Amino acid sequence: MLKALGIISLLFLCLSLSSQTNEGNEFWFGFMEHIDINNNEKVVMITSKFNTSGRVSIPNRNWTETYTVAAGQVIVITLPDLTENIGSESFDNTGVQVVSDLPVSVYIHQYHQFRSEASVVLPVNSIGSSYFAMTYQGVYNQGQDYPSEFLIVAVADETIIEIELSDRIKSGKAAGEKINITLDKGETYQVQAANASGDLSGTYIKGDKNFAFFSGNSWTEVPNGCNARDNLMEQMYAVGTWGKKFVTVPSAKMSFDIFRIMAAENNTQISIESSNGNVENIILSKGKFVEKRYSSAKLIEANKPIQVGHFIVGSDCGGYSIGDPSMLMLNSVTQTRDTVTLFNSRLQDIQENYINIIAFTSDIPLITVDGGGIPNSAEIEAVGADGLYSFIRLEVRAGAHTIISEGCGVIASAYGYGPAESYAYSGGASFNTINVNPIPDGGCLNDTVFFDANLPEERYSFLWDLGNDIIRTDRSFEMYYDELGSFPAMLIITDDCIGTVDTFNKDIVISLRQGVETIGDVMVCEEERFELGATDVANASYLWTGPNGFLSEEQFPEISESELSHNGQYSVVGIVSGCATYPSISNVDIFPLPNPDFNQDVFYCNLRTEIFLNPGDFETYQWHDGTSDQEFLVDGDGFYAVTVSNEFGCFQEVNISMEERCPTEFFIPNVFSPNDDGINDIWRIEGHDITSFSLLVKDRWGEIVYESMDETIGWDGQFHGKIAISDVYFYELHVSGFRENGDVYEEDVLGTVTLLR
Structure with a gap:
């Protein structure tokens, strides 16, 4: 039992130490419905700081292509049409996986003729389990709705997801209604607004495991009423990585851009500061957003986490002869990176490419672009009344670009224009979980409690005050508690670059280890549903582990369709204020289905001999006419069906269509x-x-x-x-x-x- 508890503690430790950036070794993504259904190009673009190799695959469709990419270069791989998700509330197996030997950055581009869009793809260690969709109202054209839409891509089996809608969808479900689904690894689920006037922005999606999430439009105009249209596609950021401080940068040569600011919590207070010192104050509720038109840079600050979407407007309204609607999600200035490698696309007749960079004004001399200083042609402008931040706007050639800061890092985005088209995406950022109190809930008496601020030590300083004159400055450490009770703890995190200070408080509860019981062993036939269960423990959360990496935080996890690989022992612990109960075991036996097989041709000739159907040796037989003999005489053309059972009491039906075909x-x-x-x-x-x-x-x-x-x-x-x-x-x-x-x-x-x- 002690060993099992140690494994669980190690699991928590490993999960908390994962690095979060847009570079990684494993990625999952999918493509939403495009206006040109099954007639558009879908490519993945892979770049790296290293010479590396890997593969791109659609595991559930048996499609794979290997690749090799040189350091600083980009490999572009075209994906088959089957990767496009079609329709609303539709399950599919179109999830695309990218794996690599060394870290890479991944971007995707979907385009056809004058309709083009791109997105950064986040690695699995930078995604999360809760999101809000941000998209845009659709467009109606020539009798056809082109709706707001979003796409869920599962990265683990048995991912249970709840969707709380912000607007009506095609099935008729209304705003406020919920959808509950379960997805396996590589499965996708797309949802579309009921019609062109719908907007799914603010829809809340949460799961019991991490998953990738994309949203946008099959075709729309930005702003509505502007006769210039394009598809929109962007990967959303998990709520835990949202920030409280953002800088907006105008798109090159456009007369204005549209920005949407969305809140994660009720009573979110937001201030928007212009460079002349003017400040606009806004209060938003959970999942709500405000839309603004800005022609100059703004500094946006909030008291609670927000996300900011940047929408490039169409050329008919933007005051420039080329370009079309596009969207990207902005990164908080607290998620900077010292090195960003991004890719500017030349695909689909893109003619002009740009990069926007955000950094501390004092760090600008410490920034290099592609190995050299900032070009003289760059536009540099301070943001906000105090000028603490500046943006750099560059026109660049198509291809890969690397930005390095020897200061506190940069935020970068890439975009480009062509005749009646454009693309835009974030070029890279850190995705640290910065909106969760990192102080543990507690632990068990006479056991250690693990503390981890879960932020990089290179940028942040930590001060832990655990009472009784216990002060620690480590990012992570363990503490031993030999007394029951509640112990106040405080953590002060200082961002050494920005100078901001966040303070977290929590009472750490040390309790006696309790017991938990399972509701019993499970014996089911293959393909049947089964449910595990644990007895109630007051104020407990639960963690199940089992075969094939099974993990669940449900008290009663459900497997909707059992497989033989689900056989084995499933262990559950209840966790009360950080103190895990003794584990309890459920044994799961999955019995194989019988495998009846007529093992003969579907043709017969009664002119020659009588034909008897025989599915094999089983316990029982039930033919379509109600007879129960092992064999059945074929008496004419048509379907013949039999249900058989095996020694485990599992049933399986098989049928065959017989047709008389005597030799001519x-x-x-x-x-x-x-x-x-x-x-x-x-x-x-x-x-x-x-x-x-x-x-x-x-x-x-x-x-x-x-x-x-x-x-x-x-x-x-x-x-x-x-x-x-x-x-x-x-x-x-x-x-x-x-x-x-x-x-x-x-x-x-x-x-x-x-x-x-």
Whole structure:
């Protein structure tokens, strides 16, 4: 039991220490429905600081392509049409996985003609389990709705997800209603607004495991009423990585941009500061957003986590001759990185490419672009009244670009314009979980409690005050508690770059280890649903572990369709204020289904012998007519079905469609005498089981004297109502029928027949 508890503690430790950036070794993504359904290009772009290799695959569709990418270069891989998700509330197996030997950055681009969009893809260690969608109202054109939409991509089996809608969707479910689904690894689920006027922004999606989440539009105009349209696509950031401070940067050459600011919690107070010192104050509730048009940079600060979406407007409204709607999610200035490698696309006739960089004004001399200083052509402008931050706007060539800061890091985004099209995406950021109190809930008496601020030591300083004059400055450490009770704890986190200070408080509860019991062992047949269960422990959360990396935090986790691989022991602990109970075990036995097999052709010929169907040796049999013998006599064409059971009491049905196909046989007489003596007066092809028949008879000069499509009708020796002369005639016969094995065949036969009088 002590060993099991140690494994659980190690699991928590490993999860908390994962690094979070847009670089990684494993990624999952999918493509939403495009206006040009199944007629658009879908590519993944992979770049790295290293020479590395890996593979791109659609695991549930058996599609794989390997790749090798050189340091600082980009490899572009085209994906098949089957990766596009179509329709609303539709389950599919179109999740795309990218894996690499060394860390890479991944971007995706979806385009056709004048409709183009791109997105950064986050690695699995930078995604989360709760999101809010941000998208835009759709467009109606020529009798067709092009809706707001979002896409969920599961990265683990048995991921249980709840969706709380912000607007009506195509199935008729309304705002405020919930959808509950379960997805396995690589499965996808797309949801679309009911019509073009709908906007799914603010829809809340949460799961019991991490998953990737994308949102956008199949085709829309930004702002509404602007006659310039494009598809939108962007990966959303998990709520835990949202920030409280953002800088907006205007897009190059556009007269204005649209920004949406969304709150994660009620009573979120937001201030928007212009460079002239003017401040606008806004209060938002959970999942609500405000839309703003800005032509200059703004500094946005909030008292609670927010996310900010940046929408590039269409060329008809943006004051520039090229470009179309595009969207990207902004990164908080607290999520900077010292090195960002991003990719500017030339795909789909993109003609101008740009990079926006945000950094501390004092750090600008410490920034290099592609190994050199900031180009003289760059636009640099301070943001906010105090000018603490600045943005740098560069026009760049298409391809990979690397930005390095020797200061407190940068935030970067890439975008580009073409004739009636554009793309935009975040070029990279850290995705540290900064909105969760890192102080542990507590632990068990006479056991250690693990503390971890879960932020990089290179940028942050930590001060832990655990009472009784216990002060620690480590990022992570363990403490031993030998007394029951509640102990106040405080953590002060200082961002050494920004100078901001966040203070967290919590009472750490040390309690006696309790016991938990399972509701019993499980015995089910393969493909059946089963449920695990733990007894109630007051104020407990639960953690289940099991075969094949099974993890669940539900008290009663459910497997909707069992597999033989689910066999084994499932262990559960209840966790009360950080103190895990003693584990309890449920044994799960999944019994295999019987495998009936008629093991014979679907064709038969009763002319030769009686045919009996036999599915094999089993415990019981139930045929479609209610009989229960092992064998069943085939008595005609049609479907035959039997349900069998095995020694475990598991049932399986199998059916077969039988069709009578006797081998085709025919005989061609070579002489006949149409003299009305009642003997051999008609020349006829004799045969059976002929499926098609075509016969021509010609005289020696090539003139057709008789033709027929029916083998039951013969030639009476007349031509145009007159008696044909005695002679040798030539026939051309085309027959189709069945071979001995039931295969269909066709045959042409040429020959002669003699007419005698």
